[in-house]
Amino acid sequence: MFVTSSFRLARASAFAAVCSGLGVVAHVFAGGTVTAASAAGGLALAFGIALPVTGRERGVRTILSLLGGGQAALHMLFAVTCPVVGHAGAAHPHSGLLADVAMLTMHGWAVVLTALWLARGEALLWSLLRRLGARLGPVLLGEPCPAGAPLLPPSQGGPGLPRLSALRHVLHRRGPPPRRPVFLSLVPGL
DSSP, rough: OOOOOOHHHHHHHHHHHHHHHHHHHHHHHHTOOHHHHHHHHHHHHHHHHHHHGSSOOOOHHHHHHHHHHHHHHHHHHHHHSSSSOOOGTTTTTGHHHHHHHHHHHHHHHHHHHHHHHHHHHHHHHHHHHHHHHHHHHHHHHHOOTTTTSSSOOOOOTTSSSOOOOTTTTTTOOOOOOOOOHHHHSSSSOO
16 A cells, blocks of 8 residues: 555554654653753654554554564653653652562553554554445556446346345344235235
8 A cells, every 4th residue: 555654654653653652751750851952852763663664554563562662762762862860769669679669560561561552553454444445446556447337236226216125234043934015915926
């Protein structure tokens, strides 16, 4: 499928917003602080990570590795640019080995759940684009309809009668045929 540069920029921006937002929220939740400059730098970093791979549909593995790498890079960026000083450092997750394990566990769960969410959105987006392309592609490209081809498929009931097709979710069961109304049985040929 042909992908325009504006579509790639929009996808990379969405990934960068989710990735940097997750990193900022996790860092602040753990007791750290984030300045506006480091948050903007994190957004630019996540955008730079995502932009090269936005040319086609990506699966869970790719999204998970990109998000995990992005979270690791954002964690290091926030740890360097926003150091914890004073007695607040004792409660920060960087203060001990046990806290580091808890922090890695929290980051891991957040990354996995967010990657699954992003992968589901990615699959939905590409499914929608494929469907729209199949329906609107010939119209937008100006491909003419063959002469004499009907615009709508013919109905099963003949001309002028309503279409009698079953829905996909209707169950067909064996049994006697459905009863016809009395007035139809009086008309010959029906």
